[in-house]
Structures are given as structure tokens and as C-alpha cells.
Amino acid sequence: MATMVPPVKLKWLEHLNSSWITEDSESIATREGVAVLYSKLVSNKEVVPLPQQVLCLKGPQLPDFERESLSSDEQDHYLDALLSSQLALAKMVCSDSPFAGALRKRLLVLQRVFYALSNKYHDKGKVKQQQHSPESSSGSADVHSVSERPRSSTDALIEMGVRTGLSLLFALLRQSWMMPVSGPGLSLCNDVIHTAIEVVSSLPPLSLANESKIPPMGLDCLSQVTTFLKGVTIPNSGADTLGRRLASELLLGLAAQRGSLRYLLEWIEMALGASAVVNSMEKSKLLSSQEGMISFDCFMTILMQMRRSLGSSADRSQWREPTRTSDGLCSLYEAALCLFEEVCRMASDYSRTCASPDSIQTGDAPIVSETCEVYVWGSNSSHQLVEGTQEKILQPKLAPSFSDAQTIEAGQYCTFVISTDGSVRACGKGSYGRLGLGDSNNQSTLKKLTFEPHRSIKKVSSSKGSDGHTLAFTTEGEVFSWGDGDYGKLGHGNSSTQKYPKLIQGPLQGKVVVCVSAGYRHSAAVTEDGELYTWGEGDFGRLGHGDSNSRNIPTLVKDISNVGEVSCGSSHTIALSKDGRTVWSFGGGDNGKLGHGDTNRVYKPKVIEALQGMFIRKVCAGSQSSLALTSTGQVYAWGCGACLGCGSSEATALRPKLIEELAATRIVDISIGDSHCLALSHDNEVYAWGNNSMGQCGQGNSTGPITKPKKVSGLDGIAIQQISAGTSHSLAWTALPRDRQVVAWHRPYCVDLEESTFSHLRSFLERYCDKINSEIPPLPFPSSRYVI
Numbered sequence: 001m002a003t004m005v006p007p008v009k010l011k012w013l014e015h016l017n018s019s020w021i022t023e024d025s026e027s028i029a030t031r032e033g034v035a036v037l038y039s040k041l042v043s044n045k046e047v048v049p050l051p052q053q054v055l056c057l058k059g060p061q062l063p064d065f066e067r068e069s070l071s072s073d074e075q076d077h078y079l080d081a082l083l084s085s086q087l088a089l090a091k092m093v094c095s096d097s098p099f100a101g102a103l104r105k106r107l108l109v110l111q112r113v114f115y116a117l118s119n120k121y122h123d124k125g126k127v128k129q130q131q132h133s134p135e136s137s138s139g140s141a142d143v144h145s146v147s148e149r150p151r152s153s154t155d156a157l158i159e160m161g162v163r164t165g166l167s168l169l170f171a172l173l174r175q176s177w178m179m180p181v182s183g184p185g186l187s188l189c190n191d192v193i194h195t196a197i198e199v200v201s202s203l204p205p206l207s208l209a210n211e212s213k214i215p216p217m218g219l220d221c222l223s224q225v226t227t228f229l230k231g232v233t234i235p236n237s238g239a240d241t242l243g244r245r246l247a248s249e250l251l252l253g254l255a256a257q258r259g260s261l262r263y264l265l266e267w268i269e270m271a272l273g274a275s276a277v278v279n280s281m282e283k284s285k286l287l288s289s290q291e292g293m294i295s296f297d298c299f300m301t302i303l304m305q306m307r308r309s310l311g312s313s314a315d316r317s318q319w320r321e322p323t324r325t326s327d328g329l330c331s332l333y334e335a336a337l338c339l340f341e342e343v344c345r346m347a348s349d350y351s352r353t354c355a356s357p358d359s360i361q362t363g364d365a366p367i368v369s370e371t372c373e374v375y376v377w378g379s380n381s382s383h384q385l386v387e388g389t390q391e392k393i394l395q396p397k398l399a400p401s402f403s404d405a406q407t408i409e410a411g412q413y414c415t416f417v418i419s420t421d422g423s424v425r426a427c428g429k430g431s432y433g434r435l436g437l438g439d440s441n442n443q444s445t446l447k448k449l450t451f452e453p454h455r456s457i458k459k460v461s462s463s464k465g466s467d468g469h470t471l472a473f474t475t476e477g478e479v480f481s482w483g484d485g486d487y488g489k490l491g492h493g494n495s496s497t498q499k500y501p502k503l504i505q506g507p508l509q510g511k512v513v514v515c516v517s518a519g520y521r522h523s524a525a526v527t528e529d530g531e532l533y534t535w536g537e538g539d540f541g542r543l544g545h546g547d548s549n550s551r552n553i554p555t556l557v558k559d560i561s562n563v564g565e566v567s568c569g570s571s572h573t574i575a576l577s578k579d580g581r582t583v584w585s586f587g588g589g590d591n592g593k594l595g596h597g598d599t600n601r602v603y604k605p606k607v608i609e610a611l612q613g614m615f616i617r618k619v620c621a622g623s624q625s626s627l628a629l630t631s632t633g634q635v636y637a638w639g640c641g642a643c644l645g646c647g648s649s650e651a652t653a654l655r656p657k658l659i660e661e662l663a664a665t666r667i668v669d670i671s672i673g674d675s676h677c678l679a680l681s682h683d684n685e686v687y688a689w690g691n692n693s694m695g696q697c698g699q700g701n702s703t704g705p706i707t708k709p710k711k712v713s714g715l716d717g718i719a720i721q722q723i724s725a726g727t728s729h730s731l732a733w734t735a736l737p738r739d740r741q742v743v744a745w746h747r748p749y750c751v752d753l754e755e756s757t758f759s760h761l762r763s764f765l766e767r768y769c770d771k772i773n774s775e776i777p778p779l780p781f782p783s784s785r786y787v788i
Helices: 014-021 025-029 031-043 072-095 098-122 153-178 188-202 216-233 241-258 261-284 296-310 332-351 357-361 755-768
Strands: 008-010 047-049 293-295 329-331 374-378 393-398 405-410 414-419 424-428 443-448 457-462 469-474 479-483 498-503 513-518 522-527 532-536 551-556 563-568 572-577 583-587 602-607 616-621 625-630 635-640 652-658 667-672 676-681 686-690 706-711 722-725 729-733
Touching (some): 014 098, 216 241, 293 332, 296 329, 296 332, 405 457, 405 722, 405 729, 513 563, 616 667, 625 667, 676 706
Parallel strands (some): 563 616
Antiparallel strands (some): 293 329, 374 729, 405 414, 414 424, 469 479, 479 498, 563 572, 583 602, 625 635, 667 676, 676 686, 686 706
8 A cells, every 4th residue: 555645725815915926935945945835825725735545556467377387478568567566656655755745845835926926917907807797686786887988989080080180280290390480480380389388377287187087088189299299309309499498398387287296207307308318419519509498487487386286385495496598598407307306395295294104103203283183073962072962963073072182983872082192081872881981871071991901002993883892902912892792792701791991811812913893793803913813793604604603702714814904894794805905705795795796694704706806905894884995095885775875875786886976086094884984085085975864974964864975064174184983973083093104195296106107217217327336427417416
């Protein structure tokens, strides 16, 4: 008997691709490195060893010696069979050697790394593809995102006319430059460009900045015009000196109106390139004295307009200005350097108002304001808003009682405030000890909680339904819980009510928790190792353990790993991977709130296929709906009710559906209460939708549900940085968040997180910095100092 090489089953997990891309591939050169990486495959269940099969080696059939002697053919056959049997046995022995085992593991690791790389760089067609299968429910809303409207014949004719017209215009302009000008005044082409400059200059600032509002044909026209003008600015383009100067001015005007950093970098790149050509041709002395120049007044007007648009506070004496000639011109080279410095100054000024989680934790975060301003609205029936009257507040009201707040959590008729020193205060409804103050009394003012042992709290999560319970994790990653203990949702091994914060021991002891979520009747926590633990009521499979059993201590969800975030709803749970590429959901699927295209219960984590190909930043689970925020600032919703934001309170979406009302707005944070939602834009605007019976949507009234996201009134000009939605009340405040880097994806002129922006920056580095140590600096720079 001999054992064969143990077979394995391969199952690559998409959400682990990013971690495999960053693995040190050189470590597979050693057996120790291979063993570590292979163990990672096994622990993540990407390689599953199958039961070993046993093979019987009977060998060849021995000849019968009782018969007459064997013929030569029979002897040859017997020898061949014997040799084949020996060869098979030798192969098995060799394949079971330590070297062969290490080689197989090494090949599997390489195969995994290759899969991760090919998936990232060669699977572009999969990005943001939505399934288009019909809904099973007759009353369901269409769940796939709105596809592009097929072009009609009229659209095609219009596009053909526009493209043809532009091509004809460009040809006429080039021809006009080649013809001698008769008489004084501008030539035809220069006259056309001069008129275009006047039109662009008359527009309000940033008129072309919102490209989502510009039709595709308009963007295509802008691209063609820009390409044409770039070609005109080069000295050997065939255009006259004035034409090249006007083309440069029009390009700069368009770049400023479009407002994106990448367009300004394009202009700077053009100006430096033209200046380099001018410098190389100077020895011929055939160039005009106005070659490589731009109007000083035009340049400074655009520069001042940019400064006014962003409210630049820089000292005027610090502003760099190009040298003005007697003709009222300045060199493209100096203008490019001046614009570059201005962009850097704007970005530097903006960076002082931004903070990352790391900078805040180390105490190096910039101070935006000495005190935090907190605005509250919605129900105040249990004094959860700390206002004198218990009347509902219909629009945001500044609440001085919440000053010194770093983080706020709105729960079920209660509110928790984490101060900058890590202490926690609570107010509102106190039944079942949900406030953690040692009793069940309502509190009309904020009261400080006591944690034993003493700890600094980082984040709090409070249930939006049921009888109220709360979780909190410390800066060291420990978890406390208090409130109603039914179903074991406090995680202390029993169902007792806990009126003071109590440290959760058991499986979480020694673990560093980075995220907690308190659902209606269950709880969840995520560790820094990417493990997901759940406990509490298990009905509908909301705990993800494959059954409906309740757990009264944190229990590891074994079917997923590399989890980064979790959110618990009424009877379902949503988990997000660390890399943001995978979203799982499980539990009750009624009304489609799991996002799998049906209403079935799911007892183990299941990937939401409709979100594959997107990068998700945050997920939220409510009563009958769920939300997901993408890295591009788009919000998707699924489930039923007004929280879908689609214009109907009766709609149902069985799969994630883009909230069209927010499609043109970059959202940086979302929050969901029991049945209403909040969203925060990168411009510090707050949007609300859903149930508004208590004025929790901040519209100045309490009439009907808000079926589409609407801007919350009364917050204009206030730098809101964080939001929280409770059961029927809402809060927004100005303190910089600790768990989210506050940097906009786009800010006029200085921040533009697009691939083309980084391509231009790379081009600058490659063109001007590769030879920085050379004795001869790259044109048009006179010395390496300017390059540095």
C-alpha cells in the first residue's frame, strides 16, 4: 500500500487579492518563506486539502511455474510490467519527498500571486458592471443602475455635424495663418481666438468645473479644442506669434474655468515645452521678441480669479508675479513657474484643514477650531438632544451642551458623546440601563460614564431598536457593553441587564478590536486581524454561523476573513473587507435588504455580487434597508421604503441601486438610523431622506417621508465633518473624524485625485528630474535649483 500526493482544492478569494499583491515574492526562495505563505493560503481556506486516496500496488502478475517454461514474449511482457511498477513506485516516493512538497507549495503560492496581479490589471471589463436580471417581486424597483441611453439617429447626426464643423474650423484657421495679412488688424484666425477669449473671460468662475453636468459631446468638443490649441502654441506650428500667444491665453482660461488640477498641469507642461523650444531656437535669431510670451494682464486676471474663488488668505507680499515687459507681456516660462507655485500654495493651505487618522492620534492634527459645534434636530422626547423642551426640533439647532465632542453616537432615544480625552457622556432614555450610568432613569443633561478598569474610549455603537444596548471599544482595542442583555447580545455569557459598562472577556480577550456594531438584538466586532465575531439572537441566520442559534459570547464567523468593517441591522448583518472590494451580507432577507436579488434567509456570509468590481468605503444596515458608499462618493441602497432614495416610499430593490439624486455629489460619509438616512458631502453639506415623522430629516417640517435625498436646511457655511443618525433624531458636528481622512477627492485648482493628474506629475518628474545632477539642466530651466 502507498499513499498518493494529497490532492487540494483551490478557491481564490477576491477580497484577498490586494494582500497577495503586496506579498514579498522573493520569500518563496526559502523553504521557511514558502511554508509561511502556504500556511496563509490554508488558514484563509483558499487551499483546502482533500482526503488522501490510497492506491494498492499489486505489481505485475507472477508467471505460473507449474506450467511449461515461458515464451520469450511472455518474459518480455513480465519484465516491462515489473519495470513500469517500479517506475510508478519511484515517482510516488520522489513526489512525497520534502523537496517535491516544497516545490508544489511554491507553485501554488506563485499561482495565487499571479491570479491577484492578473485580476487587478487585466479584469477592467468587470468594473462597475451591474446585473440586469428582472426582479422577482412585481412591486420591486429596477435594481440595476441606469445604463447609457442608446444614441438615436438624431444624436448621431448632431455629433457628426459638430465634429465636422470643428474639423472644418481648425482647417480654416490653419489655412488663414498661412495666408499673408492684408492691412492692419487681426487675421481671421486670431480674431476667432480673441473672441473666444472674451467669451471665456466673461463666464463666472469655475463655470466648466462640474463635468457631470456637461454632456459627453460638450466634453468631447472641449478635448478637441484643447488638443488643437496645444498644437498651435509650439513655435514651429505654422501660426504667427500673436496666434500662438492668443492660443496660450485661451488654453489657460479654459483650464481655469474647468478648475481641475490636471488641466492646470497640462497648461504648465505646454508652457514649459514651448519655452524649451524657444530657448533652443534663440541662437538662430529668427524669433520675434514676443515669442514665448503671454499677456501679463490676462495671466494676472486669471490668477487673481483663482485666488478669490478659494478665498486665499496668503500675504500679498508672498505672491510671485512674473516680470512684465514694456509691451505688457511676460514669458511663458515665468508664468508657468508662477502658476506652479500658486497651485502648491493652494494645496498647502488646504492641507492645513485636513487630517488623517494617524496625525490625529499622534496629536499632530491641525486645529481647525478650538471648540466643536454640534447641531441637533429630530425627536427630543427623552431629552436625547439636551434641549429644555421635549418638543421635536424640525431643523438643525446649535447645541452648546455637546461642546468638546470628538465623536457622537445617536442611538434609540439616547445620545453618547466621546470627548477629546476619551471620556464618554450620555443623555436621553435610560431604560434597561442603556446609558450605562447605573440606573434606568432618563437624563436631561449629559452625564459621564465610568469604565472599570479605566479606559479611553475610541468609538461607541448603540442599537437603534429593540430595548437598547450599547457597545464601545477602547484605544487599546478592548470592548465594553451595557444595557439590555436579552438574547446574550452583551456578550457576557448570560442574558442579564448590565447598567454599567462591563468589559467583554472570553474569545475577545487579547484581541485588538477595530470596529463594533450594535444591532437590534445582536452584536458584532471586527479585530485588527480581520476576524469577525458575532453574538446575540441568531434567528434568520443573522450571526452568520450557519444556523439560527443564539450565542451569548462573541463567536468567530469562520467562513470569511480579512474583514475591515461590520454593520448590524434589525435582523441582518453586512460586512466589508479590508480592501473594500468585497461586501458580505447574511440574516433575514425580507424586502431584499441582503442585496442578493431575492428575499431568502442567508445563514452564512454571502458576497453581494452586484457590488463586485467597486471599492466600498462604508456599509450601513438599518431596519429594512442597507446602504453602501463607494470610493468615488456614490451611494447605493437596497431593501425597501423611503431609505432607497428613489422617489417612492413603497419601492423595493432586491439588489444595490445607485441613488441618482446624489450621483453628481461626492459623498464622504453615510449614516442610517431606524428608517432615515444621512449623507455628508465633501463640500460639508448634509443630505437626509427617509422617515420624517419627528423632523429627523431637518427640512423644517415633519410631513411625510422624504423619498429623495434633500439638503438639510440651516447648515450653509458650516464646516460639518461628521454625522450620526439615531432612531428618530440626527446630529452633525464640526470635529475632524479620527477614522476617516478628511481630504476631498477634488478641490478647485489644487486637489484632483484622478489618474491623469498623477500621469502629468510623473511626466514632470521623468522629464525634468531624471537629469537633476547633470551639469546641463533640462530646458527651459537655467539651473537645477529651479527643478528642485
